[in-house]
Every structure is written in C-alpha cells, then in structure tokens.
Amino acid sequence: MKVSKDIRENEEELRKRLENCADIIVRPMMLGRDGGVRALVVYIEVAVSNMMLEDSVVGKLVNHLWMVPDEELVAFVSRNGFGISDTAEFTELDQALKAMLAGNAIFFLDGYEKAIKVGSKGYPNMGVTKAESEKVLHGSKEGFADSVKTNTALIRKRIRSTDLKVEEVRVGKRSDTVVALVYMDGLLYPRLLEQLKTRLEAYEIDGIWDSGMVEQLTEENWLSPFPQFESTERPDLAAMEILNGRLVLISDNSPFALMLPTTFGSFFKVSEDRYHRFLLASFTRAVRYAAMFLALLISGAYLAVICFHTQILPTNLLLSFAEARKGVPFPSMLEILLMELAFELIREAGVRMPGPLSGTIGIVGGLIIGDAAVSANLVSPMAVVVVALSALASFAVPGEEFQAAFRLLKFGFIFLGGLGGIFGITLGLFLLAGHLSALTSFQIPYLMPFVGQGLSGYEDERDSIFRAPFRRMNRRAVFSRREERVRLRKR
Amino acid sequence: MFADNGEISGRQLKRQMLLELSPVLLLFLSGNILLAGRSGVLGLLLGGGILQLYLYLLSQGFNRRPERRSEKSEHAQRKCRLSWIWVLFWESFLVLTGAWLLQEGVGLTASYLLPGTARPVIACLILLAAAVGVGSSPEQRGRMAELACSICFYGILFLLALAALHARTPDARQMPAIASTEVLRICWEFVAVGIVITAFPEMGITLAEKEKKTHIFGRVWLILTLLLAGTVLILYGTYGYHGVNSLQFPLQSLMSGTNLPGKFLERFDILWMAFFLFGILFAIGSTVFYGVRLTPWRRKQAVPLRILLSVLTGIVWLVVDTCSLDKMYYINLVKWIYAPIFILYLLVKKGGKNAEKDDSSC
Secondary structure (H helix, E strand, O other), X not given: OEOOOOXXXXXXXXXXXXXXXXXXXXXXXXXXXXXXXEEEEEEXXXXXXXXXXXXXXXXXXXXXXXXXXXXXXXXXXXXXXXXXXXXXXXXXXXXXXXXXXXOXXXXXEOOOOOEEEEOOOOOOOOOOOEOOOOOOOOOXXXXXXXXXXXXXXXXXXXXXXXXXXXXXXXXXXXXXXXXXXXXXXXXXXXXXXXXXXXXXXXXXXXXXXXHHHHHHHHOOOOOOOOOOOEEEOOHHHHHHHHOOOOEXXXXXXXXXXXXXXXXXXXXXXXXXXXXXXXXXXXXXXXXXXXXXXXXHHHHHHXXXXXXXXXXXXXXXXXXXXXXXXXXXXXXXHHHHHHHHHHXXXXXXXXXXXXXXXXXXXXXXXXXXXXXXXXXXXXXXXXXXXXXXXXXXXXXHOOOHHHHHHHHHHHHXXXXXXXXXXXXXXXXXXXXXXXXXXXXXXXXXXXOOOOOOOOOOOOOOOOEOOOEOOHHHOOEOOXXXXXXXXXXXXXX | OOOOOOEEXXXXXXHXXXXXXXXXXXXXXXXXXXXXXXXXXXXXXXXXXXXXXXXXXXHOOOOOOOOOOOOOOHHHHHHHHHHHHHHHHHHHHHHHHHHHHHHHHHHHHHHHHOOOOOHHHHHHHHHHHHHHHXXXXXXXXXXXXXXXXXXXXXXXXXXXXXXXXXXXXXXXXXXXXXXXXXXXXXXXXXXXXXXXXXXXHHOOOXXXXXXXXXXXXXXXXXXXXXXXXXXXXXXXXXXXXXXXXXXXXXXXXXXXXXXXXXXXXXXXXXXXXXXXXXXXXXXXXXXXXXXXXXXXOOOOOHHHHHHHHHHHHHHHHHHHHHOOOOOHHHHHHHHHHHHHHHHHHHHHHHHOOOOOOOOOOO
C-alpha cells in the first residue's frame, strides 16, 4: 500500500497492522507553530530515545517542527530542511514499516505522501566486548558485538579504504535479518560473491538468529564433520582475512562472523601468529598440528597397541601398563570410552554452569572423579592420562567447530583401534584422507596449501605449518585473485 | 579460482604413482629379484633403462589430448567394436590386478596386523575402504596422493635409510654367477609391469600443465628402479645372499629388525606395515577408479560400476585364495599375455597414426 497524503488513512492502516503490538508506539501529534498539522510517529519503544530529550535526533526534529509555520511545514519537510543526515523517505507503507522494525522512528505528515525514517539508537545490544572464545596474548582484545552495523564499523576501522565493500542482504522471511557481505573489491573473485548470494537465496526460512544458521544453509557438504566456513569473534582476524581475498559474512544479532572460502590450514592460523616473530609463531603452529594428531589418534592408537600390537612396546613399559591395569574389571576399549564420555559430560556441564560455579567443574572432574575412579580400580591410570592428553590436545586446536570434528572422529578411531588395531586405524585414516581430499570450499580444495601446488598458478604464501619471516611473506593466500597475489614489496 | 575440470598437476600424478607402486614393487618384486643375485640387480637396472627408453619413444607420439567425437563412419563403427573388446581386455587386467593386490593386502594383514581374523573379512574391509576412499574424480585422487605420499613414501624411505645403517657391503662371492637368462627374465618382468601400469594414467587423466606425462612417468620409474635396487642391496648387506634366501619374507624381516636409535619402541615393523597397507589400499582403489573411467557410462552409473568392479575383484580373489594360487600367476599373465598384447596395440596404433582420424572413442 502506498503512503497516503491523508494521515487518517495511514493511521487506520498502521493501527490495523500493529494491533496487539504493545511494544510499538503509534503516537499522533500536532506540529507546526500553530499546532494545526497532524503528524504521526511510529517507533519501537525501547529502540527510540525519548522524543522530548533535547539531545536526541528525534527530539530535536520534533522541537524544530513546532517552530515552523503550519503552511510551510510540508515544503520544509520535503526538502529535508531540518538537515538530519540519517533520513530516508518511503512511498510504500511496507518499506516504512520495515525501516521502523529495524529500530528507527517513522514520521507521517498530513498532506505529505511519503513517510520519513529518522535514524535512532536502534535496538539494545551488548556493545563491543572482549572476544571470549578466541583469547590471544598479543593483539587487540576487541570482539564482535551483536549488531551488524557495529561489526562492519569495527572492520572499517581497520581497513580505511573505499575498496572495502559492504553489501547487505536480508535473510529470513519473518525475521528479515540483515546479513552483511564484507570484502575487498579487486581482491575477491566476483564469482564467489555471486555463488554466495545464490546460496543465500536458495532457501526460504522463517528466521535467522545466528551466523551458524546461515553457515548450515549455505555450506556445500553438510554431511561432513569438518566446517567449510571459518567463524571468528575477532575483527582484526576478519580484517586480515579480507585482505587475503576472503569474504566475511556478518549476520545481525550474532557476534560470530563467517570467513570464506576456507581451507584446512586456515583453521590453524590465529591472529597473533602475525604479531609474533616467526620462530615462535612457527613453533606454536606446529604444536597445534601435533595437537590435532594427538586429539584424533592417541586414544585409538593406545587401544591398538595394548590390544593387538604389544610387541612394539619396550618390555618395561609393557609390564608397567599390565601392572596398572591389574584388577580393572572393564576391557580397555570400554575403559577409554567411559573416560571419554565422562570428559564430554564435564565439558558440557562446564559450559552450562553459571559463571562462578564453572571453575568448580574442573576440580570436580579432574581431581575427584579421575582420582576416585583410579582409586576404585574402575579405570587404570594410563587410561586417565591418555584421555586427558586427548582432551588437552583437542583444546589446543583453534576454533570450536573445527575442534568438534576431531572430538567426533576420535570416537570412530577408538572403535577402529580397539577392534582392528593398526589395520583399523589405517583404514580409518585412508577414508579420512579420501574425504578431506574430496572437500572443496567454493571450488578451492580444502587441503590447500598442502595439495594443489602447481595448479592455477598458485605459489606458496609461506604460511602453512611453518610461518616464514614477516618480510618474506610477500604473497597473499590462494583465495585472492591471481593478479593480486603480491602484498608486500620493498620500496 | 580452481574448478573441477578433471585436471591434475604433474606433482599429483607423480605422487599417485609413487604411492601405489612403491609398496607393491617392494613387497613382491624384490623377493623375485633377490633369488637371482647379481643377475637380478643387473636385470632390474637394465629393465629400468629400457623403460626409460620406452617412455622416451612414447613421449614422441602419445601425449595428445583425447580426440573429439565426430560423425561415425563405417571405419569408426568397426573401431567402436574393437574399442569394446579393448575395454573388456583392460577391465580384466584391472580386476586381476585388484585381486592380486588384495591377496597381498590380506596376506600382510593376516600375518602381521590381525592374526586370527578370517581372511574373507579382511578382504571385504580392504575392498570397501579402497573402493569408497579413493573417490570418483581425478582431482580427489590427485590430492589424496599428494598428501599421503609425503607421509607414506617418505616414511618408507626413512625406515629404509634406518635399515641401511645396519647393512654391510654385500658379498658378491656368495651369489651365483651372472646368467644372461636370469638378467633377461628379471628385465622383462620389470619392463612388462612398467609398460602395462604406465598406460593407465593415459586414460582420461589430463595434466594442467604443459609437461608431458611420459616425462613424469620416466622420473617415477627412475625413482622406483633405484628404490628397488637399493632395497635389494640393503637386504643383501643385512642378511647376505644365503640368509636372504632362507627367509620366507625377507623384507618383513628387515622391517622387524629396524629401530630408531634409543630404543624408543621395540619394533617398527607395524609402522612399515601401515605405510604399505595404505599404498595397497590406494592401488586397489586405483584399479576400481580406472575400471570405472574406462567405461562409457562412468558419469551416470559410477556407483553401480564401482560396486560391480569391487565385487568382481572380490570374487577373483576368493577363487585365487581358495585355490591357494602362487602369486607368480599374476606376473606370468602380465609378462606373457597383457604386456605383449599391449605392445602390439601400441605398434598398431602408432602405425595407424596417420590414418583417418574420424572417431577414436565410442
């Protein structure tokens, strides 16, 4: 429906649409110096500041309009005489309501056939806080907020270039969630942007509450335990990856941004790898890769060795294992499975417990349950050590979703190792290698840069397991356009 | 950006071949060569040289991309029927190769990794993993080999290097005199296997770069020749000629005796076995992969074809295993049937190179 010049028609339609919306205010008022012009303001109560406050935009607008002569009011408004920058005009009522639902105030004036949006403080949100899930020692501690506008501003703060583009799309039929696609023009492959937009439009869904939902709707291989989008809470990492030629997807109401395309190696990179010197950065990254193998294989390999291949252990160690397992009533595989499940329970409880109590879980789980189980001869000390190592290793792998892949696959290797020994583990690794080789993220092989060298003119960016000295890292990653691969030059 | 266009890099092709051939050649051919003493080593080196020459000659004429389809003529229709026979011929080779590799894999697993487990169960698990894991696209196989070769092939090399630390200079006096018949026998075995196996990547695998496949094959066979020769010399140096011939599985014995300095683990042969098994899995998967690619229905019926080929491979293995056929049956088939027919085919194809190029594929 078009906005009518007759304000009564507009009011009637608005009240019909906004029936039983107690949080949305429809306030009629009389404006103009003589108070003869009818106006209507529609806004969400909490999202718009008190109109009567002198220092709010809406308040200043209203106060100003009271001073304009009645007969000049419509002309004054139509030429944006009050000089507010963040305004827009709508001829359609639906568009006006959308703008109001985005947290703005909408003005209707009798005799004026457009609705005017006035920007306001918007919905309440948490604001910029620390990045809780990605802690670093060196570097910015800022994390993304819940608002897409704030988040894009945090990136803009770091990349002050007009080539940084922010395209907005709306996803969710009822939630109308704003999703911002942030990228560097000239670095990103245009085809990637088109593909992503096509994927975003492929589904019609009621509502989007987090970037995780967008991820699940747009990823290529949803059956795979490995995530194909990388998520981050850190604006500095997002900015860094935009300059690598990736696209960052920010969803309103979500403090997690998605970076794509993604490769296996990109999950092991954290922002502070660039801030540290190359020796330390390389060492810590190698530790993460070792942690990945430990998290995946240590439990299964332990079972394989003690159940099938005891001959590979030195005699002293073998006797020590046998001594430790004396009196334990359960088979080794069950022992490991019980300990792993207990650990998963502790982890889950730690996440759900209220803040002050969550630390207690570590003490309860680690000291009491572990120690009590060993003392009661329910499990052997070696099993506790193996499971603890596996758990620590999984925490050392960056990214919760990426970690989760290894946490899940670990159970498969426990069964394979326990039932098939090294043969079972080899079969499992073969299938895993086959699966990873098949994965792609927007046509980039998931295993890059470990594979695919020699294809498409790719040259090593010198930043995989080991990081080159900063002055030697003059190439961008494979994500960027081929003609823009050089990022560092000496003058 | 990358695209799934069926192209792989030269590095991926090289690593595929190293990953699938090195365990197989080490496990089987080395035993055959060991018995022949100096004649075996000479035959191996001679065979390697002949293969290099063959590949050079091949590079002069067979690096074209597949020809495009065009309107079929009567000549083309006759060629189509011959093509079908050729496809069946190759499929039979692939199924036999898969069965033979499966025999190796099951033997290795039943003896060292899972003693006491029923052989058919092991065979089913290996076939399943191989057929599923190796994938259906050349790019996927290429990536898998590129990743796994770094660990498996270089792992085998590393363990061989450790084994070499214990070896002495081989004593040639213990070995029989050089016999030309033995040299030629080993030479022909090596060349026959090399010629036939080298043909497969020609079938529908396209390189992204301009480098010729035959140059890559040449490098691979050079590496494999040296690897085999080195392994044989290490075995002679460790056990001596008579000691090697008294062992049922000399390479496996070498593996069990290899240790890291410091006695970190008591035995390392399990690790070797795992590397070999991985390579065998990849090789069996390759037979299924190429078997599917040979057929004209590979795009629509890939999964049923894969299942069919896997089942056929399993059946042939079962027959061979039940009849307890010696492993030499496969080498004899390759030497006396497949390799000669393939060489004949190449000569005919090269001879007909200038004939009407109206339809080369059906």
